[in-house]
Amino acid sequence: MSCSICHREVTGHIDVREYELTDGTPVVSMDSSPDRDWILCDSCNALVCHDCCRYPQSGYCNTCIDKYNLTGYLTQVGSIPRREDQCL
Ligand SMILES: [Zn+2]
Numbered sequence: 001m002s003c004s005i006c007h008r009e010v011t012g013h014i015d016v017r018e019y020e021l022t023d024g025t026p027v028v029s030m031d032s033s034p035d036r037d038w039i040l041c042d043s044c045n046a047l048v049c050h051d052c053c054r055y056p057q058s059g060y061c062n063t064c065i066d067k068y069n070l071t072g073y074l075t076q077v078g079s080i081p082r083r084e085d086q087c088l
């Protein structure tokens with residue numbers, strides 16, 4: 001696997017597990033390995049390494065953040081540190 005922007009090899013992986021709760025509700029859980037240095041964009045499914053992503057913890061690539069103007073929303077939900085936090 002490689003980054004769709006800089007094309008370097010990425011490390012780490014995501015384990016997707018599907019299971020059922022006791023009441024039969026299907027659940028998909030995703031566990032990422034601790035050395036994972038990339039994201040799969042929630043919006044466009046692009047594989048982007050952390051070096052090419054401004055806000056890897058948001059789960060969105062730069063392109064989608066710009067395209068959908070997600071900065072305000074991501075700040076609200078806490079995926080991006082607020083400007084005030086950075087100044088403190
Ligand atoms: Zn990259």
Ligand SMILES: [Zn+2]
Nearest residue numbers: 041044061064
């Ligand atoms: Zn994207």
